[in-house]
Amino acid sequence: MIKYWKPGETLEKYIDHTLLKPGATEADIARLCDEARVYGFHSVCVNGVWVDYCRERLAGSSVRISAVVGFPLGASDPRVKAFEAAAAVEDGASEIDMVLSVGHVLQGRFGVVANDIAGVVRAVEGRAIVKVILETGLLDDTQIAEACRVAEAAGAHYVKTSTGFGPGGATEAHVRLMRASVSPTIGVKAAGGIRDGRTARQLLAAGANRLGTSAGVAILAGLPADVTPQAGSRPSDGPAADGSRSADSTAAGPEANTRY
Secondary structure, three states: OOOOOOOOOOOHHHEEEEEOOOOOOHHHHHHHHHHHHHHOOOEEEEOHHHHHHHHHHOOOOOOEEEEEEOOOOOOOOHHHHHHHHHHHHHHOOOEEEEEOOHHHHHHOOHHHHHHHHHHHHHHHOOOOEEEEEOOHHHOOHHHHHHHHHHHHHOOOOEEEOOOOOOOOOOOHHHHHHHHHHOOOOOEEEEEOOOOOHHHHHHHHHOOOOEEEEOOHHHHHHOOOOOOOOOOOOOOOOOHHHOOOOOOOOOOOOOOOOOOO
């Protein structure tokens, strides 16, 4: 069931706590999982190699595991994407964030795009939801709207703005367009460059149902840039978070300069 944010509501259950940097280590993933437990995020979003570890680390918690597929280019063979998605689910993922074939969208070959998405949906049907990443920074509004409609028709459960590795990130305009291009029962996930509470709330108010960010801890804490919450603290998510520019959850660590 798709949940819509209401002003005044806290943010944690709308956040996929994300770490997709290729240099992530087991210690980084452990910290991601532990933060997700403490702060009550909806899920952790990781590369497939870490899914099984996250399942062990998050055992007994309500935190879900989102795994990326065809990431970050979307140019994998559809059979590989389907296999990758199925493997991630077998390892413990309950949500799949797949990148569509951006080049085929740019060519207007939406039949190919639909088959690519449908293959992943079938591979995990009844076991996981599928979010389709459009990479909106590479597309015009007409292409974004059509890609959303194609994703819904192919059986996807969400459409998502960006990988965080491409040009641009989530914008209010793109979220509003995507929200208008799919049914109310289809979710919209905003991702890419979400680093403070004000931006998070603006995107949710524009129609996003989920946020992908590595800055979730700082967003909830309402911290300025380069300030990390004290270990074990659980700050409230209040109006003070609005307007602040936040660092990601490892501002002093290996992700300090990563924008996703």
